[in-house]
Amino acid sequence: MRGLLGLTVSVAVALAGVLAFAPRGTPPQPESTVPVARMQLFGISQTSAGLLVAGELGHIRLSADGGQSWHAADVQPQRHAMLTRVVFADPQQGLALGHEGLILLSNDGGRRWQERAFSEGDGDPLLDAARLPSGDWLVVGAFGRVLRSRDGGQSWKNEAIEGLSDWHLNGIAGSADGQRWLIVGEAGSLLRSRDGGNSWQALPAFYDGSLYGALSLGEGRWLAYGMRGRVFRSLDDGETWQALSLPGKFSIYRAELTAAGQLLLAGQGGVLLLSQDEGDSFSLLREGQESITDLLLPAQGPLLLASDAGLRSFTAPIPNEVVQ
Numbered sequence: 001m002r003g004l005l006g007l008t009v010s011v012a013v014a015l016a017g018v019l020a021f022a023p024r025g026t027p028p029q030p031e032s033t034v035p036v037a038r039m040q041l042f043g044i045s046q047t048s049a050g051l052l053v054a055g056e057l058g059h060i061r062l063s064a065d066g067g068q069s070w071h072a073a074d075v076q077p078q079r080h081a082m083l084t085r086v087v088f089a090d091p092q093q094g095l096a097l098g099h100e101g102l103i104l105l106s107n108d109g110g111r112r113w114q115e116r117a118f119s120e121g122d123g124d125p126l127l128d129a130a131r132l133p134s135g136d137w138l139v140v141g142a143f144g145r146v147l148r149s150r151d152g153g154q155s156w157k158n159e160a161i162e163g164l165s166d167w168h169l170n171g172i173a174g175s176a177d178g179q180r181w182l183i184v185g186e187a188g189s190l191l192r193s194r195d196g197g198n199s200w201q202a203l204p205a206f207y208d209g210s211l212y213g214a215l216s217l218g219e220g221r222w223l224a225y226g227m228r229g230r231v232f233r234s235l236d237d238g239e240t241w242q243a244l245s246l247p248g249k250f251s252i253y254r255a256e257l258t259a260a261g262q263l264l265l266a267g268q269g270g271v272l273l274l275s276q277d278e279g280d281s282f283s284l285l286r287e288g289q290e291s292i293t294d295l296l297l298p299a300q301g302p303l304l305l306a307s308d309a310g311l312r313s314f315t316a317p318i319p320n321e322v323v324q
Contacts, residue, residue: 035070035310036053036061036063036067036070036310036311037310037311038309038310039053039055039056039059039061039310039311040055040056040082040308040309041053041054041055041056041293041294041306041307041308041310041311042054042055042082042083042084042085042086042293042294042306043055043083043084043085043086043087043096043293043294043306044086044294044295044296044304044305044306044311045086045087045088045094045110045296046088046091046296046298047088047091047092047094047109047110048091048092048108048109049062049064049108049109049110049111050062050063050064050065050066050109051063051066051067051296051304052073052086052088052094052109052110053070053086053306053311054083054085054086054096055082055083055306056082056083057080057081057082058075058078058079058080058081058082058083058098058102059072059083060072060073060075060083060086060096060104060110060113061073062110062111066301067304067311067313073106073110073111073112073113074111074112074113075104075112075113076112076113076114076115077115079098079100079102079115079118079120081098081099081100081102081118082098082099082125083096083097083098083102083104084097084098084099084125084126084127085097085126085127085128085129086110087128087129087130087131088109088110089130089131089137091109092106092107092108092109093105093106093107093131093152093153094106094109094110095129095137095139095153096113097125097126097127097128097129097139097141098125098126099123099125100118100119100120100123100124100125101117101118101119101123101124101125101126101141102115102117102118102123102126103115103116103117103118103126103139103147103153103156104116105152105153105154107152116149116153116154116155116156117147117156124141124142124143124145125141125142126139126140126141126142126145126147127140127141127142127168127169127170127171128140128141128169128170128171128172128213129172130172130173130174130181130197132174132178132181132196132197132198133178133179133196133197134196134197134198135150135152136148136149136150136197137149137152137153138159138172138197139156140169140170140171140172140183140185141168141169142168142169143166143167143168144164144165144166144167144168144169144185144189145158145169146158146159146161146164146169146183146200147159159200161191161200161202162201162202163201163202164191164200164202165187165189165202167185167186167187167189168185168186168189168210169183169184169185169186169189169191170184170185170186170210170211170212170213171183171184171185171211171212171213171214172184172214173213173214173215173216173222174197174216175216175218176216176218178196179194179195179196180192180193180194180216180220180237181193181196181197181200182214182216182222182224182238183200183214184211184212184213184214184224184226185210185211186210186211187205187208187209187210188205188206188207188208188209188211189202189205189211190202190203190204190205190206190211190224190238191203192237192238194237203238203239206232206240206241207224207226207230207232207241209226209227209228209230210226210227211224211225211226211230212225212226212227212251212252212253213225213226213252213253213254213255215255215256215257215263217233217257217263217278220234220235220236220237221233221234221235221278222234222237222238223255223263223278223279224241225252225255225265225267226251226252227251228249228250228251229246229248229249229250229251229252230243230252231243231244231246231252231265231279232244233278233279244279244280244282245282246265246273246282247273247282247283247284248269248271248284250267250268250269250271251267251268252265252266252267252268252271252273253266253267253268253291253292253293253294254266254267254292254293254294254295256295256297258297259297261276261278262274262275262276263275263276263278263279264295264297264303265282266292266295266305267291267292268291269287269288269289269291270286270287270288270289270290270291270292270307270312271284271286271287271292272284272285272286272287272292272303272305272314273285285314286314288312289309290307290308290309290310290312291307291308291309292305292306292307292312293306293307293308294306301313302314302315303315
């Protein structure tokens, strides 16, 4: 899997070329010719500036009218590197991550972005981020890369973790109280923190395939999900894991909990799955040709789906009062 760094690693490892990163020297498309409805998107957030999406060629778009119209964010400098993830810790502060070790920081809801890390030609893709209770940011990425910022995202240093391998680290997730955290990745890579992300322990792999993300279900319960429909649940804070059964073998790229505790899974083939019993059973809500890379559950309006073929929305059968 080490030859896949020309792709957006966490998702494109599975899509194997469908979401290919534009080769070096490819002229960037003008903003006006890349409508959000057709962009390759890898992140979506609700911020103080409105809706925000990010993806191909470094494009970040904002909408202040619920997605009716979009305009480009101010990104300095504009690198045109594929953006793999956008994470907002609050309505104001967020990070956008990308290929070549790119880290962009915004402190105004995504209106303006400043580059805080970039290694042209030799930087590995960065794939997920989280702000810890201490205020530190943690970023994970290809080849076991873990970076920490102790100054609000302004500067970054490698994080030394005992037992860390060079497998790609694809996702980071925290509990509601901010004390428990998991990092997951290739070859079943699993790291755990029980002190708010201050220290990390490498746990034995329970699965030999790629895990793309994790989700806290509360009270020491976790979900981990990955390629070919592999989804696992732990009821003992990551010590042991049980495989869950899905109605298909599609790779899962994102999971979210609704305000009512319903579990949503999304991924390859445009699938959207719903569980009302924390994964004991699932129903298929939708499928399509695209691959869903991120979800947004707004306080009002339909569920929004970022995909490799643009922005999608979904309403029934999830009532608006549940999606908050």
